[in-house]
Structures are given as C-alpha cells and as structure tokens.
Amino acid sequence: MPGGFPFGDPQQMAQMLRQFADMMAAQPAPGAPSGEGGVSWDVAKNIARHTVSAKGDASIGPIDNAHMQEALRLADLWLNEATTLPSGVQTMEAWSRSEWVERTMDTWARLCGPLTSRIVESMGQNLPEEMQSMAGPFMGMVRQMGGMLVAQQAGQAIGELAREVVGSTDVGVPLAGEGRAALLPSSVTEFGEGLGIPQDEVRLYLAAREAAHHRLFSHVPWLRSHVFSLVEEYALGMSFDMSGLEEKLGHIDISNPEALQEALSGAEGGGLFQPEDTPRQKASLARLETALALIEGWVSTVVDASVTDRLPQAASLGEAMRRRRASGGPAEQTFAALVGLEMRPRRVREAAALWTALGEARGMEGRDAVWEHPDLMPSSADLDDPDAFVHGGAGTGMPDIDISQFTDAPSTEGPADGTKDEGEAGTDAKGDDTG
Template sequence: MPNDPDDESGRHSGGSGSGAGSGRPGGGDSGTPDGFPFGDPQQMADMLRQFADMMSAQPSPGGGGGASPSSTSGINWDMAKNIARHTVSQHGDPSIPPHDYAKVEEALRLADLWLDQATDLPSGVHTAQAWSRSEWIEKTMDSWAQLCDPLTSKTVQAMGQNLPEEMQSVAGPLLGMVQQMGGMMVGQQAGQAIGELAREVTGTTDIGLPLAGEGNAALLPPGVARFSEGLEIPDDEVRLYLAAREAAVHRLYSHVPWLRSHVSRLVEEYAAGMSFDVSGLEDKLGEIDLTNPEALQEALSGGVGGESLFQPEDTPQQKAALGRLETALALIEGWVATVVTAAVADRLPQANALAETTRRRRATGGPAEHTFAALVGLELRPRRLREASALWSALERERGVEGRDAVWQHPDLMPTGADLDDPEAFVSGGEFGGADFDISTLTGEKPGDKPDDKPDDGGDAGTDRGEDA
C-alpha cells in the first residue's frame, strides 16, 4: 500500500527547503546521483512498485480483481467492463419491465417495416430487444476493445518508449513497469468513459457502428427517456424515430459487408499517425511528487479537467486519416438520416424536430462523448453531416432509391471529401458515378452473380479513391 502522505510531508513538500529525497529535479539531496533528473533512482523504483501495488490491489467493481489483460495492447478490458458497470450502477440501473420491453420490440419491428419503402437494402434486424445500461455495456464491450485498442495501445507505448533519452538510460527495466501502469490507468479511464456513455446512448448504433454486431438491434428505455427530455414530443413518437435509426444502421452494415472493416482500418490508420510531444515531460515531472503514487496517477491521466502528460500531437498523417474517417462517418450518418426521413416523414408529426435534435446531438456530442474522445484521442463524429445528407438526397433525385443505394456496392464507388464539396459533379457523373458504370469492373463479378459470391469483402479496398488530398 502507498505510504501515508502525512508521513512524507517533511521529506517531499516540493517547496523551498532541501529535504532529502525531493521529488523535484535537482532536489538538492547530496545523495542524489549526478545526472539523474528525477530524484533518487532507488526512491523512484520504490514509488513505481508502490504504484503498481496500489493499482493491482484496487478491487474490480462487481467482480474479482486482477483479470488478465484481454488485448494485445496491455489494456485490461475485463477490468474496464467491471468499472463501467459500477459507474452505471451508482446511479441506479434497474432491469427493463416487461411492458417497456414490449414497447421497444414493437417499435423496432414497425420502424423496420417502414424502412422497406425508403431503401433498396432489405432488413438487417435479426433480434429486437430492450436493454438496461449494464446489458449495453456487457454486449458492446468487445466492440469497444476492438475499436479502441489501436488508439489506447499508442498511449501506453508512449508511456515507456517516448520518455526522454536520459530517463530511458536510467530507468532501464522500469519502463516495462511504467507501461504496465499505463495500461491499468487507461483501462480504468476506458471503463469510466464507457460507463458514462452508457448513461447517454439510446441504442447500439449511436456512434454509427452496430456495437453489438450486425442484426442485434436494441434500444435502452432510460436513454430514450433522456433523449426525450425537453422535447415535448410523445414518447411513442420518439421511440419510433430512434427505432428507425437503429434499424437503418443495421440494414446498412448487414448488406454492405466491407463497411465495418473499412471503418476499423481508418481508425487504425489514424492511430498509426499518432505522435506524442514529450519535450516538456521533464519539466512536468519536476512539478510532481514522484514519491506519491496517487499524484503520479493523476498526472498521467490528466486528473479532473487537467492535461495528461501524454497528449497526442497533430501530424500530417494523422490529419489525413482523420479526414478520411470523418468523411466515412458523415456518409454513413447522412445515408441513415436520408433514409429515416423518407420512412417516417408521413408517419411521425414531429419527424423534422427529431431529425434536427439528432443532427445536433451527433454534430456536437455529449459530455460523456467528449470524455471518451479525450481518452482515445479521437472523436467519432460526422462533422460534414449536412453535406453528406445533401449528396444522398441529390443521388436519389437523379437515380432513384436503387441508384442511390447501389453506391454502397464497393468502396471505390463511395464519395470522397472532395465530392462533399461538389456533390453535383459526383451525381452527374464523376469518375465512377455514371449511371452506366459497370460494377463488375471493380468486383470481378459477372452480371447476375449473387452478392455472396464476391471474391473478398473489400475491407482494404478504396484507398486510392477514398483518400482525401
């Protein structure tokens, strides 16, 4: 267990005085080896061991502690799941009553029928359910781990590999311990962020991905109620609108087999471009009491409203990848918005108000979404939603519903960021957009082949056309 800070106050006050073992660079301790910038090496080793003991000794809420990391990045996602469940249970998370379950199931089935008249893609809903927030966490955690691992692993690596050269030469084998502690901290933060997100989401597709897998549609009655606050719109109408959005996303991913891997690859490209500025790390560490494990944990994590010691900096590669990812998310969200509007416009009197509320929510994000963005260094938001919606609407006017949806047949047919700037050029022809374009030139299919006969899922396709300048 960590030492009592009160017992250490005379030794590392961090102020004036020259008490031995100061946690500041050049602490004035005559026993401090020359050239070591962060105090006594033995003292730092003891602190790191104390910190590791503190982290490993913390119980996992709702279960036993010390689960093995469930990812190659060193992030303990089992611990993250338990912390997320604990986060929602603190605010109360009752099971869904049977009558609420029935309302959600009926809304999902009815809204899915409405979509038949708005899109050429068939239904993608296999199960229609109502979940509590804890159930949402349990059934989406695998997707969060897969989505966030490329991002969080870069942060953990930076905690050891990107330290100043003089610290690496002294720390030596302690770097592995630093990374292990980093993995624990990021896992804790991920759990807290996902737990807060669970209190805001309305279903499995709020971020534009079916987090529980294709076909597993669900709404969270507490999230639907929270979405309804202040709208003065009947609950049944709100539920049906959100059900239509949930069902539309499942249609898209169920019948566009390359889409999930395409989005995942764009996230990986963004992570590959991440870089960390550690130029001021020594100065920041100099302001921290290194003999206090709690103080180091707060500094590494950023504390409450603070700035973490490891903040990603913008790089050209990262910016280019982010542009491609934001374009893909905008196209997904724009298609969903277009299809849902067509399906519910004549059925829900407040459809326009609900569409605008959803648009603002996706464009700005909520507090929990910002927290999660700070954790992984990425905001999964469709910044060009209006432009994407306008492009899909223009395609429908020019080519009809079938022609609009045919664009999803292959990633090389998809609009780019430049196409969002000039949608008319894309709609009227463009490189691939002509009405007489033969999809078999990209897929290798012969006319009349079934979609299931495609040679591959196209997950790595579309990079030539999909890249923004």
C-alpha cells in the first residue's frame, strides 16, 4: 500500500471516516449508550433478533411448554441416581429463539465483553503514528466505528447461534442464570430429525443435559467466575493483525449495509476480526479449552449414566450429540465468528473418558468431589494421561488431598485447570482436533 497507510493513503482514510460520521449522524439513536469498550449490546441484540426473525420464529404454545417442562422435571429426577450433586433447577421453561436472545444477552455481554473490547481498542492503537496524528479528532470515531462493527458481528453470530441451540447451556455455561432451565421446542425437533427416534426420547435426553449443567453450576460456586476469568485472560493476551481488517474495509462502502454485512459474515467464516497466534494466546486458549472440556465431559458422563437404562435409543442420541460437536457445534461457531476461538472436540472425548475412569475407580462420590476446589481439577496433561490422574496416589484412586488446606472462598485468579504456565500449553491450540 502506498506509504504503508491502510486503505491506500491518508486522504482515503480521512474520507472514509467522514463518510462514517455522516452515516452515524443520519441514523437514529439505538436507545442506549454503548457498553464496555464502545460496543452497544442493545444494537447487537437487535441484530440478533432480526437474524432470528428473518428466517421465522414460531411462538411457544401451551402444549410445547408442557412437554418441555415435563421432560425437564423427569430428566432431573433421573440425574439423582447419576451424581451426588443435587438438583440445580429452579424454573423450567420453553423458549422461542427470540426469547433465547432476549434472556441470554446480558450473559453474552459479560462473556464477550473483554474480547470485543480488545478488538475496539486495537482499532485505534494499531494505526501508524502518521495516521494517528492525521486522524486527530477522528480517533474517537475510529473506535466508534470499531464498536459498531463488533456489535454487528456479535449480533449476527448470536442470532445464528439462536437457530441451533436446544437450551440455555449449549455453550457450556447457563446463559440465562443458574437454575433457569429452558429448552427450545423448534430446535429440539430439528435435533431429532433424521434420527428415527421418538420425540419424547429426544426431549428427555436433551432435558437431561440441560439439567446436568444446572446441577454443576449451582453447586460448584467457583465454576462460573472461573470460566469468565479464563475468557478475560484470553482477551488480555489478544493481539490483532489489523491488515486483514484494513484490506476488507478498503474495498467496501461502509454506508452500504449489505456490503458491510457480507464483510462481517466473511466468506471463509472468519469475519472481520482474527487474533494472531502468539504463545500467550495458545496458552490461554489451552486453559479455556480444558475447562470447557471438563464441564462437557462431566455432563456427558452423568447424562449417559442416567438415561442408558431408560431410553432405548440413548446410545444413538449420545452419538448424535458427539457428531454435532465434532462438526462444529454452536459454541465453537459463535466464538470462532467473534474472535477466532475454536474448541477442540478431541478434548471433550478425553475429558469424558477421564470422568468415567474416575467414577469406576472412586465411585460417584469420589468423582464429583473433584469439583470441590479448582486446585483438585484435572489439567490438560491429565487429559492426555488420565490413568496417572485416576491412579496417581498410593493404592487405587486419586491422590488423597486435604481439602482443609484450601480456603472456603477459593480465588479464581490464574488457571484452575492445573496449567502452570505458558510452556505447558505449547501445542498448537488450533491444530487438527478431529482425532
């Protein structure tokens, strides 16, 4: 590019900024100020709702609501025989996809806030010095433009996700708050299409997964904040190569919503913003992946134990869920669209194998006791060698650990999955994960 400036030259950049200013002045106010980092999550919510409604979204009738509540209630009872953790379900609901967007957006804002804020900050910080001095008063506008672009992409990704999720916990955490269990009847129906399995079995299987997540998060008090802190750690280590953004924006008219939407979606699935692969990024990603894999692996283990003897097609339903994850499930697609973060299905299978082996060696009580403190949790290395974790102590079973040495209010700072430093996560966190 001439002179090393993005978008060709300083005059082109200034013209683009003025065009953006005119566009923003012509638009009605979104109804709420921007959120953290300049991203308006009200705008993101509106875009997500539009994405959902554009493809149709049936309202929930009393029959669907009754079916979902009945399935959640029964499946939650079955879990009593598969885990020592008591029920965490406080309310049982059936949602439309638009209702899912409305009731989960606050958690999305908190979960993605650190990530999206880093993107917006990078748009101003990574401009060349010559461009910063030229832009001068336009620098605030640059970040405002970044906030708009991020809100657009976040809303699009969450709206697409709403068409795939079956409940409130698909991404690994209860998005509507602990104890608020919900299923989406239209998505439950679509999950069962082509499987040749009765709908009541499909509902019960998915209800068991929803209820199992709520048991875990309701009775492991440090877990939710731990996941959020790992996401924030990942965000703090972000570094962006803005050349890709500059190249894409240099070829579109930002006042053209269709052109902007096409760039946001990204023909290759990456969207506008892609973090660079750095050692710190890979280490943070490995810790986050391990935590999410341990959650999903435990849920899969207890659900299988609770439904195997009750649902004739339990094995087929479990396989359908594994294929769904392996082909890129909702959580992976949303995080990948927002910031390039991809979860590895391989780690989930290994986590499930570890929890199963632990239950066989120590029983249900010993397996679930591992959740009592973050320092007891398996590490990424333990997923590679579960036998060492399960039989690492004298005799059989896990090493005996005195819980009293820990405080009653454990800190969530730092890795709680056992990862000690960046060197321990030296493998490429975005490598082939289909093994």
